[in-house]
Amino acid sequence: MYVAVKGGEAAIANAHRLLADRRRGDRAVPALRLDQIVEQLALGVDRVMSEGSLYDRELAALAVVQARGDMIEAIFLVRAYRTTLPRFGYTNPVDTGAMQVERRVSATYKDLPGGQVLGPTFDYTHRLLDPELAAGAEVETPVQRPVEDEAMPRVSAILAHEGLIEADGEMPRDHVPGDITREPLQFPMARDIRLQALSRGDEGFLLALGYSTQRGYARNHPFVGEVRIGEVELELDVPELPFAVPLGSIRVTECQMVNQFKGSAKAPPQFTRGYGLVFGQSERKAMAMALCDRALRAGELGEDVVAAAQDEEFVISHSDNVQATGFVEHLKLPHYVDFQAELGLVRRMRAEYEARENEDKAAEEKREAAE
Amino acid sequence: MRGQEAREQAERKAAMATLAHAAADEIARLWDGSGLPSEAELLRGPETGLVTVRGRIGGGGAPFNVGEATVTRATVRLPSGQVGHSYSLGRDKQKARLAAIADALWQDPAHRAEVEAKLVAPLRETLDAAREKRRVETGATKVDFFTMVRGED
Numbered sequence: 024m025y026v027a028v029k030g031g032e033a034a035i036a037n038a039h040r041l042l043a044d045r046r047r048g049d050r051a052v053p054a055l056r057l058d059q060i061v062e063q064l065a066l067g068v069d070r071v072m073s074e075g076s077l078y079d080r081e082l083a084a085l086a087v088v089q090a091r092g093d094m095i096e097a098i099f100l101v102r103a104y105r106t107t108l109p110r111f112g113y114t115n116p117v118d119t120g121a122m123q124v125e126r127r128v129s130a131t132y133k134d135l136p137g138g139q140v141l142g143p144t145f146d147y148t149h150r151l152l153d154p155e156l157a158a159g160a161e162v163e164t165p166v167q168r169p170v171e172d173e174a175m176p177r178v179s180a181i182l183a184h185e186g187l188i189e190a191d192g193e194m195p196r197d198h199v200p201g202d203i204t205r206e207p208l209q210f211p212m213a214r215d216i217r218l219q220a221l222s223r224g225d226e227g228f229l230l231a232l233g234y235s236t237q238r239g240y241a242r243n244h245p246f247v248g249e250v251r252i253g254e255v256e257l258e259l260d261v262p263e264l265p266f267a268v269p270l271g272s273i274r275v276t277e278c279q280m281v282n283q284f285k286g287s288a289k290a291p292p293q294f295t296r297g298y299g300l301v302f303g304q305s306e307r308k309a310m311a312m313a314l315c316d317r318a319l320r321a322g323e324l325g326e327d328v329v330a331a332a333q334d335e336e337f338v339i340s341h342s343d344n345v346q347a348t349g350f351v352e353h354l355k356l357p358h359y360v361d362f363q364a365e366l367g368l369v370r371r372m373r374a375e376y377e378a379r380e381n382e383d384k385a386a387e388e389k390r391e392a393a394e
Numbered sequence: 395m396r397g398q399e400a401r402e403q404a405e406r407k408a409a410m411a412t413l414a415h416a417a418a419d420e421i422a423r424l425w426d427g428s429g430l431p432s433e434a435e436l437l438r439g440p441e442t443g444l445v446t447v448r449g450r451i452g453g454g455g456a457p458f459n460v461g462e463a464t465v466t467r468a469t470v471r472l473p474s475g476q477v478g479h480s481y482s483l484g485r486d487k488q489k490a491r492l493a494a495i496a497d498a499l500w501q502d503p504a505h506r507a508e509v510e511a512k513l514v515a516p517l518r519e520t521l522d523a524a525r526e527k528r529r530v531e532t533g534a535t536k537v538d539f540f541t542m543v544r545g546e547d
Contacts, residue, residue: 072461073461076461076462077444077461077462077463077464078447078461078462078463078464078483079463079464079484079485081484081485082464082485105444105462108442108443108444108464109441109443109444110443110444110445110446111443111444111445111465111467111481112445112446113445113446113448113459114445114446114447114448114463115448116448116449116450116457117447117448117449117450117460119449119450119453120453120454123525123528123529124532125528125532126532126535133539134539138536138537139536139537140532140533140535140536140537141535141536141537142532142535143535165531165534166531166534167527167530167531167533167534168530168533168534168536169530169533170529170530170533170536172529177453177454179452179453179454180454190452190455191450191451191452191453191454191455192451192452192455192456193451193455193456194451194455194456198456200448200456200457200458200459201459202446202459203459204446204459204462214451214458215451215456215457215458215459216458218449218451218458218460219458219459219460219461222460222461223461256411257445257447257463257483259445259465259481261479261481263469263479264479265403266403266404266406266407268407268410268479268481269407269410269411269414269415269481270414270445270463270465270481270482270483271414271415271482271483271484272415272483273447273463273483275449275460277453279452279453296452298451298452298453300449300460301460302447302460302461
């Protein structure tokens with residue numbers, strides 16, 4: 024028998040009101056404004072945009088504050104919001120070679136056109152907590168150095184001239200880019216769809232998988248050919264205009280990972296590649312994505328699939344933290360009826376078990392008495 | 395004729411790009427001081443929606459979908475008949491409306507020079523200055539490598 028149970032409305036309403044109070048915290052402390060979050064917690068905002076799969080700084084900042092800083096909850100809020108908006112179309116692919124670069128480093132070439140540009144990086148900091156920051160000290164303005172406006176071709180273009188590195192990934196001519204927001208996941212999947220899933224995937228999950236490939240689970244000897252961060256222009260083809268309409272620019276992080284060069288019967292020995300492209304400034308995520316992209320190409324490159332990071336269904340099915348948290352967290356919702364059914368089953372099994380025990384015991388006693 | 399048409403399209407696109415990049419409050423401020431007419435019939439929007447941002451595998455290969463971005467667009471018609479469009483990242487409806495009116499006025503030979511001088515040029519100047527500032531600040535973090543003198547003769 025199924026019994027519907029109602030209740031808890033008042034408790035739920037009061038819980039939400041309590042949540043709003045705790046979110047606001049001590050009223051003597053000024054409330055955060057969204058522009059403060061956008062400006063001063065910029066990389067947290069970028070993570071919410073990347074994994075929420077929606078580029079909108081203010082919305083991401085609102086999500087962060089509404090979620091009390093719980094990033095996965097914030098990502099969930101952003102994902103839910105996107106479903107309320109109509110779609111205007113697909114932009115033309117961004118040209119990362121024309122990026123206004125704010126950071127660009129290569130671990131494979133010291134002297135490359137455009138040079139090594141560090142930008143606002145945590146690298147080479149001493150990771151010492153700064154008490155002056157806690158005291159709200161004034162910050163110096165950045166140094167400016169007039170430099171030539173030099174082109175910064177992607178590093179992959181440099182190696183490509185010698186034919187020692189594989190080309191940018193191509194798909195068959197008539198291939199339409201897949202869209203996981205439109206069609207359910209199906210395995211095996213094409214690389215373009217995998218990249219879409221990885222770009223919105225959980226940073227921690229992809230980081231751990233990328234790390235596992237370095238530790239020997241699907242080892243493929245990666246080098247960072249290049250990481251670049253900066254703004255790229257967006258353009259959209261629309262029927263009402265005879266040219267692609269400019270939308271403005273977004274900040275992205277791109278990683279070109281250069282990997283081992285086994286070659287096969289069909290391809291000569293050459294460097295292979297993994298690719299990462301994510302919203303905002305997040306080189307950890309872009310690098311992890313590139314490591315995973317490369318590992319997931321195992322089948323295509325004739326490598327044995329022996330590790331988790333190479334298992335497409337495993338990686339892609341578990342990379343989405345909104346799905347993951349939904350399924351894990353649903354366990355705390357009422358399962359009273361399910362549990363009652365299982366409880367009844369255990370009681371019955373226990374009764375049968377005890378009856379069997381008693382029978383055995385009685386038989387044993389009887390046998391002993393007979394001896 | 396064809397060359398002129400192409401040039402005109404390129405100029406219109408450049409003006410739309412400037413408006414799309416510019417901050418909403420700066421457009422509004424310049425508009426208020428410009429004397430440009432802001433009367434127009436709204437044909438569509440302003441409405442906010444999504445575009446799916448595409449990248450290319452490896453940077454230059456086959457396209458793939460990266461994620462979405464909010465975009466607000468508007469279409470207006472001036473009393474003189476010109477229809478103007480605007481598209482811009484974000485959710486600012488007032489910006490979308492003004493940018494669409496600016497696009498419509500830009501197509502009107504009587505207003506083009508004024509739109510360029512009073513709106514597009516100062517916006518572009520602000521954007522260029524911000525871009526140049528970022529460029530030279532980034533430039534100061536460029537690594538200069540020095541070859542150390544080695545021990546051998």
